[in-house]
Amino acid sequence: MSVASRSAAPPRLPPGLAGLLLPVGAVLAAFAVGAVAIMALGVPLGEALTAFWRGAFGNAYAISASINRAVALALVGTGFVFAARAGLTNVGGEGQIAVGGVAATAICLAPGIADLPLGLAFLVPLLGATLAGGVWGALAGFLKVRVGTNEVISTLLLSFIAVWLLYWSVQSEALLRQPMTSSATLPESLPIPVTTQVPLLTGSYSSPVTLGLPLLVVIAAVTALVLSRSIFGFQLKAVGLNPVAAARAGIAVGASIVTALFLAGAMGGLAGGLMLQGEQYSLKAGFSSGYGFDGLVVGLLARNSIAGVIAGALLFGFLRSGGISMEMGASVPSALIDVLQGLIVVTIAGAAYYVDRGDRK
């Protein structure tokens, strides 16, 4: 019983192709708007693009910095997808990065850590950062399960708490601030010992891609497998789709929620640890500067696909690096990158809405 479709429905792209064309189209559209904005600012387009290229891909250092940035964003994004599978929206990446950074700094500077053998000197602080971020995320999960606090609110507010904890810890000598030898001593921690730094893949500071990259690849692969194939991933999905039916089926709904947010937070914490031990080497007040929120956007755009997270993280990683360079080299405000990111988000979310609606009708 086939019914010939004579309706006026618009031609529909195959889902796979639509899933690819959508983000690419959105990015290209955003770039076009960006180009117009640059010209409107009176900056020669060529000059701006040259600066952008230099910052993003200009040399081994630029590329490495972009990749390190992308690794952090991808970790936060992967965590976001994990929580999203259980129907949770983790917007607390910024705070989870912050507590990760604080924990990593504290452990790196703790006596005896720098002398640990077998790479434990940098692994132990990384693990500490991961756990700290995990606890920060699990806190929101616990609040949700116990008193029903919406995790969007609690993860965001916990972020503010974490960022101010970080400020406090670099302002107070009793915590992590370096000893004040003069009034010019900056409010930041001591640099961490070299042995606690995350090793660079090339061994050279001129191309500082860290061990974080292979670590991310492993984590992303494991996450993709767990989400698609494991019992645990199945349970998270059930909880996310219908918590009541999941509870009736004997799935521990509360524990699943806490675990999902723990894992999301742990990946944020790990990102914080990598940023500190692989890049910044000392804790400063402006430690994270929006990585958490960029990572959140990456997770949102990926629409539950780990591959999408990686692609989005690379895009935003290089965009940010290029944007900073554009500001320095061609005096285009780097806020332009925020505008472009915003445009990409709105375009993809909007287009996705229409694609989904088309599927339902």
Added chain:
Amino acid sequence: MDGSGIVTETVVPVPGTRAAAPSLLTMNGIGKSFGSFVALAGIDIDFAGGEVHCLLGENGAGKSTLCNLVFGIHRPSEGAMRLKGEAYAPSGPSDALARGIAMVHQHFSLVNELTVIDNLLMGGSRGRLDRKAEARRIEALAEEFGLALAPFATVGDLSVGERQRVEIVKCLMRRPQVLILDEPTAVLLPDEIGSLLTVCRQVADSGCAVVMVTHKLAEIERVADRVTVLHRGRVSARSDRPAEEIPALVSAMIQRPAARSGEAVVGAIALAKRKPAGPRPPAGEAMQLDGVSFDDRTGVRRLDAVTLSIERGEIVGVAGVEGNGQSELGAILAGLARPTDGRWFAGGRDLTQASPREITRSGVGIVPEDRHAVGSIGKLSLADNLFLNRMRQFSRLGLIDRRRQMEKARDYIQRFDVRAAGATVAFGSLSGGNQQKAVLARELTTPNLRFLLAAQPTRGLDIGAIETVYGLIRDAAEEGVGVLLVSSELDELIAVADRIVVFYRGRIAGEYPADPVHREAIGTLMSGRSA
């Protein structure tokens, strides 16, 4: 869809078409597809002013879809509608309402905390609100159609029948040309059904076209001027004299000869009731409720000291109008709520404080009254839903062995006659009957099953599926499972159960053997009068 593939369109011949009033609303060649699923195809139908037009059909036949097209909730994939000769393509319900089409849904859209009058005025009033004047206006309107209404009562205090009246008045206030009622009698007491049908008649007599979805033949006999039968998304029969053609309508609805016509369901079930002289089921107690009480969040007592014991192999029916504690009892037995007082046991184990998982492990199967919200996850596959609570059996190093799961799923699908395009289709895309068979498949295969709660297991199911469902429940009882069967269909309970307890306001108001001679007494107890 099911695999039989044979769709015979037996259109009841219509000798001498009655000269009806001119058509208000006509549908020509209407089709509606959801993805690859064809819900309606080639529908030609017209609704005339002054008639009560019943849409008859099994579940999944497309009745609700058709109503939703008329009311603008969905748009047709093909074909066109005309209202009084003008093209009619509503962009949404508000557009439909503006054009004079009103609909009473199965689920009411009333605010329980507000009064009747406030519910009625909601959204429709502007500027100064003169409740008294509006109340007089509405009372006059209600009186015209014989709808008793207390404008200043709070909706939450009203019975289901009264709430439905509010919904109907809400529609009538707009003076609709077409009034659609989607299975309006499903929630009503026998008395209330009678007065609803009277209202339908009166509304039709006022010149309105009344479209009523039903699968109760007695109602068609009483009120329908015309009947259109849908079967698998197509018109399979039409009748201008439905009262005289009931057997033909039934066979058009279920597409097989109706040997027992209107009594088909009850008859089929009753046959299954005779116990074969097979081996006796294992003796012993299956489940026991010991003074179970439950207070809801607002402190209202929903269950009051319910004590009941069920033997293995026994089917105990719970009769009662919905909302008399059955849902709360279901939630407690499912492990989703804790009794305020009292204890309950299955197989001698105290499960009062047990988690859903422990309850399942104790050999308790639960077919919840709301299979969408509690019994299944619509967006997961059929195979996932079949093993929702026992996925671990397929675990290999923490990963799901999909091959083994699919094998076992196909086995269940065959054994329990679940008709689906495959094990991987989304559960939500199955028809209600097949969803219920899948839920039963899962619960009846609970290891060491000794007690089964089946709450409203046939709600929204067609005759064929009802037979299958009760056959499965019967089989389980014969194998020694004690069954608590909650249903609002008294005839089904009488046909299937061994004895019947009547719930009224959270108490067991009485108990009778499941025999048709007690039908009236049980009905009296259900309505709260003492027998």
